Structures are given as structure tokens and as C-alpha cells.
Amino acid sequence: MKLLLVFPLLSLFFFCSASCEVIKALPGQPANVGFKQYSGYILVQPQHGRALFYYFVEADSANPLANPLTLWLNGGPGCSSLGFGAFMEHGPFQPREDGHLVKNQYSWNLESNMLYLESPIGVGFSYSNTSSDYLGLNDATTAKDNMQFLLNWFEEFPQYRNSDLYLSGESYAGHYIPQLADLILDYNKRFSGRPIKLKAIALGNPLLDPDISVINAEFLWSHGVISDETLLLSKTVCNASRHLKESIHQNLSKECIHVLNKLEEEMGSYTDPGDLILPICFSPTLLGQTFFQGTHNRLHWKQLAMSSAVANDPCRVDEIRQYLNTPKVQESLHANTTHLSSVWEFCGGHLSYQRDSIGINIIPLLSKLLKRSIPVLLFNGDQDSKIPLTQTRIIANMLAKELKLVPFGSYAPWLVGGLSHLAK
Amino acid sequence: MKLLLVFPLLSLFFFCSASCEVIKALPGQPANVGFKQYSGYILVQPQHGRALFYYFVEADSANPLANPLTLWLNGGPGCSSLGFGAFMEHGPFQPREDGHLVKNQYSWNLESNMLYLESPIGVGFSYSNTSSDYLGLNDATTAKDNMQFLLNWFEEFPQYRNSDLYLSGESYAGHYIPQLADLILDYNKRFSGRPIKLKAIALGNPLLDPDISVINAEFLWSHGVISDETLLLSKTVCNASRHLKESIHQNLSKECIHVLNKLEEEMGSYTDPGDLILPICFSPTLLGQTFFQGTHNRLHWKQLAMSSAVANDPCRVDEIRQYLNTPKVQESLHANTTHLSSVWEFCGGHLSYQRDSIGINIIPLLSKLLKRSIPVLLFNGDQDSKIPLTQTRIIANMLAKELKLVPFGSYAPWLVGGLSHLAK
Known part of the structure; x- marks a missing residue:
């Protein structure tokens, strides 16, 4: 009898692995959504009950697998990729006051499958059942958990295992992304199986070198x-x-x-x-x-x-906070299944991140990645005084000089829909 | 018979002096406009037929005379105070595509009687019947004409002769305004009658010193x-x-x-x-x-x-150009009565301004005005790369140092309606 019972359960579990994380529909989402959405938890340490929450939006395309896969991380340390990246910046929908979601015409899922990850634990819906896990958080533990997340996520979504993978993020993700990229390259080297097809990384307004990135007095002065x-x-x-x-x-x-x-x-x-x-x-x-x-x-x-993410409508923060704390929304997202002790927040209040990580200079790691043929895109908003564009440019120049990189285009405005966004 | 005819004409003329320049209503203006508007020409050189066009908006107040009088000049040299100052920046109305005027909730006539002057000739509706007048235009002739305009305008509007007078303008008005102020102080000194009550001048994004004001590479660099x-x-x-x-x-x-x-x-x-x-x-x-x-x-x-005046809606330029070239609008403005050879333009095409005026350093004149107890307000938009805020600040510091001025407040954001406009 036991055996008879076990087989159906196992097969059910296998069948569910990706499909039971499908989001049927997000409350308030517009009609005629032509792409699939998934979300839920990936255990990165089963013994501790350490689980990272993700929101995965397939490319808005007839054949999503023809598009690349992009993992997105917001900075902090301790801020939510779901709240900032997905629902404020470049996800497919943005909540409005009435709880409705409106389409974002600039959604990145028009070009890529987008995987938004809440990392490390303590951020948004990500958590651990072992409270001591929260104490030792630093860049090394974060990178390791992110790597484990990625491997386990590919187990649930094997169809994306061969996709071209891009890693992108902003602010403190200037630490997370290069460190994760480094672990991926090590993984590819150590294991003789299929490599993870990491194609490039892209860092927006990144904290890279505490001696350079945050220098902002000249920027503030020149902006009055x-x-x-x-x-x-x-x-x-x-x-x-x-x-x-x-x-x-x-x-x-x-x-x-x-x-x-x-x-x-x-x-x-x-x-x-x-x-x-x-x-x-x-x-x-x-x-x-x-x-x-x-x-x-x-x-x-x-x-x-509190990164530079609050774009255009400064009050959208409230709408997103309200949306993500709505029980029906959490249910449809398969989120907060363990009933966390605090409400969902943009930036984790009880996160205790080891401060010496923040002082790490990431530039040598970027240099190493470039030498290992991973292209690095540095981009920077022009109104951020916390990581000013002038500082990111100084770092780009340092890398170019060290590695003898030469420009393949001339300095020029970056036009989106005919409008200059002053990205040069 | 002759005498009998002459008297009624003279009395009609006298009666008309200010009142026949009243604007009954501008085409498309909103209902319930509670303040008076006037516009027309003031002859500054009758023999040459040299005439400057003005648009005068009384303060939106039960008793306009309780408010000060502000003369506004746009820069260039050769751009229109009517098009930029009055209809784009801080006048009471702004034209829309359909030819309607909408109320400007930030209109300066909420605080002051506003006198917009098209100066020198060749700007907007201002002209001369003597074509050689256009050839010798420079700062000295402009200041002299503006002074004559003011004296003649007071003849038509004697009720404002005792008002507190402010002079303000932007860009090349950094030349016009201090030079006009200087002539006013000279006039007050020379003539023993009632002085013109010049209270202060205010210069926005002003061209003051060709060695300082236009230096903009650092500004452009820091803005990406x-x-x-x-x-x-x-x-x-x-x-x-x-x-x-x-x-x-x-x-x-x-x-x-x-x-x-x-x-x-x-x-x-x-x-x-x-x-x-x-x-x-x-x-x-x-x-x-x-x-x-x-x-x-x-x-x-x-x-x-083409000063930094094109605020918010970059296409408003078209709407204003169309509005001011509408025959009915010109008629209601008492403008273009001599049928000028070209259409109304924001910046005068056939204006030939002597270039050496542009090279004049105005800082010593500001110093002189300050010593003669005329307060000088320098203000600067934070997005102008032609006269960057950093340069205006350098000049303010030079003046403060020279005249041993001390701050009476601390450097702080300038809030309008609770919003920071980054004016410090």
C-alpha cells in the first residue's frame, strides 16, 4: 500500500516543479497578458529552511526561449528586487492606487525573460527558518546563496538551462552581480557538464570602489x-x-x-x-x-x-507597498507562505549585513571578469548623487586603461523613442 | 472751422493716452479675467518712427496700484519678451494648440504689475521706420531707448509713476537691465523732480562676464x-x-x-x-x-x-508663434499696425547687433549699482548649460568678496508649493 501511495505523490511533485509556481493572474492585471509569470521560493539551504523568493516573467514573445534570460538584483544591501526592479522599474506591470496593474511599455520582458530575485534573506519575501542565518550575512554568503538559487532554479526551469544568461542590477548589486558571475565561471570550470551560458553583466549606478563610487560633493555642487x-x-x-x-x-x-x-x-x-x-x-x-x-x-x-529607483512618480512606493502586502496578491504570488513576522518592505529592516563587505573594492573583480571574456556594461542615471555618473565614468576609464580597451563607438546621446535620456 | 476741429481731436487723443491701449479681451482668453491688460507702441524717437512694443498686465488684485511694477526683458540679443517672458514663462496666459489661452497659476502678475517690453527694435513687434536705425544697435542705444520708453510709458500711465519699480530679465538681459538701471539712477540724479522709484534688479541666467558666464565644459561633463x-x-x-x-x-x-x-x-x-x-x-x-x-x-x-526659456512643454513655441501671428490676436494687441515685412518671430532674424557689446564685462556695473544701494538678485536655472549656475555663483561670490557682503541666510533649497526647485 505504501508504495502505491508514494508513486503518485512523487509524480505529482515532479509535474508541479515549475508549473505549480505559475501565476494564474496577478490581482488587477490587465486583460490579454500574452506571457507567463511564475513566482515562489527556492530553498538554498533545506536544513536551515533558507529560501529565496523569485518572480519570473517570461519574454513577451511567441517563443520566449528564443530570448535570453536576465537575472535582476536590486541593491541595498537589503532592498527588494520585486518592489524596485519588478514593480517600479522594468517589470511588465506597475500598481496604481486602486490596486490595478498598468502595463509598462518599457518592460524589459519585451526583450528578455526576466528573473527578479529577492536576495539575501531578510529582503522582501525571502527568509530563513534559522534565525542565526540572519546574523552572518555578507557578500560571500550572498553570492553563494545566489549561486545555489540559480542552480536549483534551473532544476525547476530546465528549459532555460541553455539560455544566454545576463546578470544585471543596480547600486549594491555592483557587489552581488560580479561576485555571482565569478562563482558561475568557477562552476563552469569545475564541473565538466554543460556550462551556464553567462554572456555579460550590466551594472547600473553601481557601488564598486568605496574610494571612488560615492564621492559626490563636486556633483552636488555642479547641480546647485x-x-x-x-x-x-x-x-x-x-x-x-x-x-x-x-x-x-x-x-x-x-x-x-x-x-x-x-x-x-x-x-x-x-x-x-x-x-x-x-x-x-x-x-x-x-x-x-x-x-x-x-x-x-x-x-x-x-x-x-534607498536607491535611485523611485522613478517618475515618487508616490508609487506607497502603491507598491500596499499591493505586495495584500493577502490575495501574496497568495497569487505564492509568497509569504510561512507567514513572516513583519510586513513586506522595500528595504529589509532586520537585515544585519556585515559592514566590511561594503568596503570591498570590486574593480579588480571586474577586471578579472573582463579578462575571462565576460563583457561588463556600466550604466548610470544622471540624477543620482549617491553614485554619481562622474564616478562610474572614472572607474570605466580606469578599467579601459588597465586592459587597453579601445572605444568602438563615439560618445553620443542614447536615444529611446527619439528622446535623449542623456545616457552617453 | 479748423480750431473747432482741432480741439475735439486733441481731447480725444488725451483721453485715449492709456485707455485706448486697453486690451478688451485677448482671443481665446478664459472667462472672468479680473485684471486689466494693455498693449501697444511707445515712440522712442518720433522723427525716425522708432517704436517699442509693450504688453502690460496689471496685478491680479483688487487694488493693482498697491503692488509694485516690474519691467521684464528677455535676452538674445534679439529675442522677444512677449513670446518668451509673457506667453511662455510668467505671464497670465499660455496659448494651447486650439488657440485658447489657459491661465498660468504661477503668473508673476499675482504679485506685481508686469510690463513686458520688446527691445530693441527688430525684436517681435518693435520696429523703426528708418532702416538705418537697425544697423547701429548696441547696448548703449538699447539702454537709451529703454530709458526713453520708460519715461514715455509713464506719461501714458502716470498712475504708476510712483510705484516701486523692479527690473528683471534673463540671459542677455544681464546686459540690458543693469545698463537701464544705471540710466535711471543718472536720471534721478540729474532731474530734481520726482525720482523713479527703482527698488531692485533681478537677473536670471545672466550673461555678465564673457570670461566667466559661458564657461560650461565642467557643467556639461558633470551632467553626462x-x-x-x-x-x-x-x-x-x-x-x-x-x-x-x-x-x-x-x-x-x-x-x-x-x-x-x-x-x-x-x-x-x-x-x-x-x-x-x-x-x-x-x-x-x-x-x-x-x-x-x-x-x-x-x-x-x-x-x-534661444535662451533656456522653453519650459516644460517644448512644443509650446509653435503654439505661441501661431497665436501671435493670428491677425485677430495682433488686432486685439494693437500690434503690427504698420504691417511689418516679416512675421512675428521669437528671435529677430534681421537684427544686426554690434558684437562688441556682447564682450562687455557687466560685473563692475553690478558693483556700482550695489554701491548705489540697488539690491541685485542673481538667479539661475539648474539645467542651463549656456549660462551654467556654477558660473553665476562664481560671479555672486566675486561681488560678495569685493563688497564685503555677508550672507543673511544659510544656503538652502528654495521651495515653491512644497516642491524643491533646486534653487539654492
């Missing part, structure tokens, strides 16, 4: 945000790089606190450091999260977490 | 518009200041043309140098005017003319 005096203070007393490193080591000097306070005073409460020209949403929840915090809580690495 | 290489070329080979001065003296060097070409290539045809983040209007007329010109026609001082 700070005074000559504060520019001078930043050049002579404490720049954003020193401030970041002091924050990492939890030994903030009086000088740095003084300069930061001056700078924040001049920027004011209604200027988003991640998007200088963005109007501010007066929603009390958003203001509560980003602005009404004491100076000592506003460590730079926390600011990094 | 140009490459490192072109920044270097601008620093070492030819900067915008040298280019401007070479243009003035019509001896453009090969080096400067080379750097300008590089810069324009990288900026592309769809980026407005006067507003880097403005989407481009694809209207053929606008594109024809600003973009499809050969390099040699694109002298910097002509670029200055």
Missing part, C-alpha cells in the same frame, strides 16, 4: 545642491568616501558628522539624493521611512539602500 | 553630456569663453571650431543646451530654427538667443 563652503569642507575635511568607511567601522568622527550635517541641511528634506530632480511624495509612510530619521541612523550605507 | 576627452580639449585647447570672443571678433580659429564641433556632436541634435533635461519638440518649424543650421551659423551668441 550645496554651497561653495560645503564643497570646500568636503574636499578638505571629510568626503563621502571617508564618511562611508568610518560608517562601516562604526567610528564616525566629529568632522565627518559635521560635514554630513552641513550637506544634508543644504540639500534639505525634500530633495531625494538618489534623484535630484524628482518631486517628493508627501505620503506620510514614505516620508517616515526616508526623511525623518536622526543623523546617526542615516549612515551612508543605509542611504544607498 | 560630454566625454572626458572633450572636457580636456575645452580646458586645454578652446573653452566657451575664447570661442565666444572669437565669434564676437569674427575670427573663429580652427581649434575652436574643432572643439565646438566635438562638443556639439556629443551633445547631439536632440539635447537643448538651454535645458538639458527638456524633451525635444519634433515640430518641423522648431527643429528648423534651432537644430538644422550649419556650424558657422551656430555662433555662440546666436545660441544664447
Whole structure:
């Protein structure tokens, strides 16, 4: 009798592996959605009950498998790829106040199958049943979990195992993505089986080198945000790089606190450091999260977490938070099945990320990846004062010089639909 | 019989002096306009038939005379205060495609009586019947005509003769306004009668010093518009200041043309140098005017003319041009009564302004005005690469240092309706 029972269950499980993660329809989604969506958990450490949440959107195409696969990670450390990447930036739908989803005409799934991953645990719907897992989080554990996620995800979606794979992300994903790429190349080298077809990585407004990426006083000055005096203070007393490193080591000097306070005073409460020209949403929840915090809580690495992602409609944050905390939405997403102790948030509140990871210089790893023939795209928004475009450009130039790369096109505006987006 | 005829005519003329310039209603204007509008010509040189066109909007207030009087001039040299200042920027109405006027909730006439002046002749509806008048135009003739305009205008509107007077303008009005202010102070000194109550001047994105105001390579670089290489070329080979001065003296060097070409290539045809983040209007007329010109026609001082005024809706230019060329609109404005040979344009095509005026350094005059107790407000849009905010700030600092001015407030965002406009 036992055997008779076991076989049907096993075959049911196998049958379910990818298909039972299919999203029938997201609440409020528009009619005539022509592509499939999947979401759910991938166990990366079964003994600990450590599980990462993903949202997978197939390419909007007659034959999705003819398109590449892109894994997307948002920065932080500790911010949600589901909230920022998928529902605010480049996923297929964006929630509106009434709970309806509207189509995003710039969705990346018009060109690629999009895999949004909540990583590490503590981010969004990702979690562990072992509370000590939350304590030791750092770049190494994150990269390892992301690698395990990818391998296990391919088990559930074997049809994508041979797809061209792109890794992309923004801000602190400048750490996550190159480190994951490195593990993938190691995996391909170690195992003689089919390689994972990693084609390229793309990093937006990335934190790459704490000595370069965050230097922002000249940028703020040239954008009218700070005074000559504060520019001078930043050049002579404490720049954003020193401030970041002091924050990492939890030994903030009086000088740095003084300069930061001056700078924040001049920027004011209604200027988003991640998007200088963005109007501010007066929603009390958003203001509560980003602005009404004491100076000592506003460590730079926390600011990094609230990345430059809040595009166009600054109040969309509220709509997304509300949407993703709706029980019916969570049900349709196969999310929060273990009933997490806190609500879904854009940036994980109880995440304890080891700060020394933040100080790692990623440039040598980019160099290594380039030498191993992985193309690296660096892109940068022009209104972000946390990782200014000038700094990403300096790093691109350093790499080009070191590796003797030569331009294959001339510096020019990047036009989308005939409009200049000032990406050069 | 003659005498009998003459008296009624004279009295009619006297009666008309201000009232026959009343605008009954502008075609398409909204209902319930609670303030008066006037427009027409003021002869500044009757023998030559030299006449300047004005549009005067009383303050939107129960008692307009309780508000100050502001004279507004747009830059160029050669661009229209009616088209830019009044109908695009801060007048009470803005034309829409269907020829209707919509209310501008930010109209300056909510705070002041606004006098928009088309100056010098050749701008908009202003003209001279003596064609040689167009040849000798320069800062001195413009200031003199503007002064004569003001005195004659007060004859027609004697009720404003005692009003607090503010002078304001943008771009090349950085020349016009201080020079007019200087003549007003001289007039007050020379004539023992009632002084003209000049209270202050305000200059937006002003051309003040050709060595400072136009330097823009660092600004363009920090905004992602140009490459490192072109920044270097601008620093070492030819900067915008040298280019401007070479243009003035019509001896453009090969080096400067080379750097300008590089810069324009990288900026592309769809980026407005006067507003880097403005989407481009694809209207053929606008594109024809600003973009499809050969390099040699694109002298910097002509670029200055197309000032940063095209705010928000880049296609509004077309609507305004169409509106102001409508015969019924011209009739209601008492404009084009002499049937000018060309249509109304934003920037005067046949204006021949003496180029050496453009090279004048206005800073000493600002210093003189400040010493004579005329407050000077310098303000600057944050997206203008022709007169970048960084340059206006440098000039403000120079003046503050020279005159030992001290700040009476701290550097801070300027909030309008709760939104930061990044004006500091």
C-alpha cells in the first residue's frame, strides 16, 4: 500500500516543479497578458529552511526561449528586487492606487525573460527558518546563496538551462552581480557538464570602489545642491568616501558628522539624493521611512539602500507597498507562505549585513571578469548623487586603461523613442 | 472751422493716452479675467518712427496700484519678451494648440504689475521706420531707448509713476537691465523732480562676464553630456569663453571650431543646451530654427538667443508663434499696425547687433549699482548649460568678496508649493 501511495505523490511533485509556481493572474492585471509569470521560493539551504523568493516573467514573445534570460538584483544591501526592479522599474506591470496593474511599455520582458530575485534573506519575501542565518550575512554568503538559487532554479526551469544568461542590477548589486558571475565561471570550470551560458553583466549606478563610487560633493555642487563652503569642507575635511568607511567601522568622527550635517541641511528634506530632480511624495509612510530619521541612523550605507529607483512618480512606493502586502496578491504570488513576522518592505529592516563587505573594492573583480571574456556594461542615471555618473565614468576609464580597451563607438546621446535620456 | 476741429481731436487723443491701449479681451482668453491688460507702441524717437512694443498686465488684485511694477526683458540679443517672458514663462496666459489661452497659476502678475517690453527694435513687434536705425544697435542705444520708453510709458500711465519699480530679465538681459538701471539712477540724479522709484534688479541666467558666464565644459561633463576627452580639449585647447570672443571678433580659429564641433556632436541634435533635461519638440518649424543650421551659423551668441526659456512643454513655441501671428490676436494687441515685412518671430532674424557689446564685462556695473544701494538678485536655472549656475555663483561670490557682503541666510533649497526647485 505504501508504495502505491508514494508513486503518485512523487509524480505529482515532479509535474508541479515549475508549473505549480505559475501565476494564474496577478490581482488587477490587465486583460490579454500574452506571457507567463511564475513566482515562489527556492530553498538554498533545506536544513536551515533558507529560501529565496523569485518572480519570473517570461519574454513577451511567441517563443520566449528564443530570448535570453536576465537575472535582476536590486541593491541595498537589503532592498527588494520585486518592489524596485519588478514593480517600479522594468517589470511588465506597475500598481496604481486602486490596486490595478498598468502595463509598462518599457518592460524589459519585451526583450528578455526576466528573473527578479529577492536576495539575501531578510529582503522582501525571502527568509530563513534559522534565525542565526540572519546574523552572518555578507557578500560571500550572498553570492553563494545566489549561486545555489540559480542552480536549483534551473532544476525547476530546465528549459532555460541553455539560455544566454545576463546578470544585471543596480547600486549594491555592483557587489552581488560580479561576485555571482565569478562563482558561475568557477562552476563552469569545475564541473565538466554543460556550462551556464553567462554572456555579460550590466551594472547600473553601481557601488564598486568605496574610494571612488560615492564621492559626490563636486556633483552636488555642479547641480546647485550645496554651497561653495560645503564643497570646500568636503574636499578638505571629510568626503563621502571617508564618511562611508568610518560608517562601516562604526567610528564616525566629529568632522565627518559635521560635514554630513552641513550637506544634508543644504540639500534639505525634500530633495531625494538618489534623484535630484524628482518631486517628493508627501505620503506620510514614505516620508517616515526616508526623511525623518536622526543623523546617526542615516549612515551612508543605509542611504544607498534607498536607491535611485523611485522613478517618475515618487508616490508609487506607497502603491507598491500596499499591493505586495495584500493577502490575495501574496497568495497569487505564492509568497509569504510561512507567514513572516513583519510586513513586506522595500528595504529589509532586520537585515544585519556585515559592514566590511561594503568596503570591498570590486574593480579588480571586474577586471578579472573582463579578462575571462565576460563583457561588463556600466550604466548610470544622471540624477543620482549617491553614485554619481562622474564616478562610474572614472572607474570605466580606469578599467579601459588597465586592459587597453579601445572605444568602438563615439560618445553620443542614447536615444529611446527619439528622446535623449542623456545616457552617453 | 479748423480750431473747432482741432480741439475735439486733441481731447480725444488725451483721453485715449492709456485707455485706448486697453486690451478688451485677448482671443481665446478664459472667462472672468479680473485684471486689466494693455498693449501697444511707445515712440522712442518720433522723427525716425522708432517704436517699442509693450504688453502690460496689471496685478491680479483688487487694488493693482498697491503692488509694485516690474519691467521684464528677455535676452538674445534679439529675442522677444512677449513670446518668451509673457506667453511662455510668467505671464497670465499660455496659448494651447486650439488657440485658447489657459491661465498660468504661477503668473508673476499675482504679485506685481508686469510690463513686458520688446527691445530693441527688430525684436517681435518693435520696429523703426528708418532702416538705418537697425544697423547701429548696441547696448548703449538699447539702454537709451529703454530709458526713453520708460519715461514715455509713464506719461501714458502716470498712475504708476510712483510705484516701486523692479527690473528683471534673463540671459542677455544681464546686459540690458543693469545698463537701464544705471540710466535711471543718472536720471534721478540729474532731474530734481520726482525720482523713479527703482527698488531692485533681478537677473536670471545672466550673461555678465564673457570670461566667466559661458564657461560650461565642467557643467556639461558633470551632467553626462560630454566625454572626458572633450572636457580636456575645452580646458586645454578652446573653452566657451575664447570661442565666444572669437565669434564676437569674427575670427573663429580652427581649434575652436574643432572643439565646438566635438562638443556639439556629443551633445547631439536632440539635447537643448538651454535645458538639458527638456524633451525635444519634433515640430518641423522648431527643429528648423534651432537644430538644422550649419556650424558657422551656430555662433555662440546666436545660441544664447534661444535662451533656456522653453519650459516644460517644448512644443509650446509653435503654439505661441501661431497665436501671435493670428491677425485677430495682433488686432486685439494693437500690434503690427504698420504691417511689418516679416512675421512675428521669437528671435529677430534681421537684427544686426554690434558684437562688441556682447564682450562687455557687466560685473563692475553690478558693483556700482550695489554701491548705489540697488539690491541685485542673481538667479539661475539648474539645467542651463549656456549660462551654467556654477558660473553665476562664481560671479555672486566675486561681488560678495569685493563688497564685503555677508550672507543673511544659510544656503538652502528654495521651495515653491512644497516642491524643491533646486534653487539654492
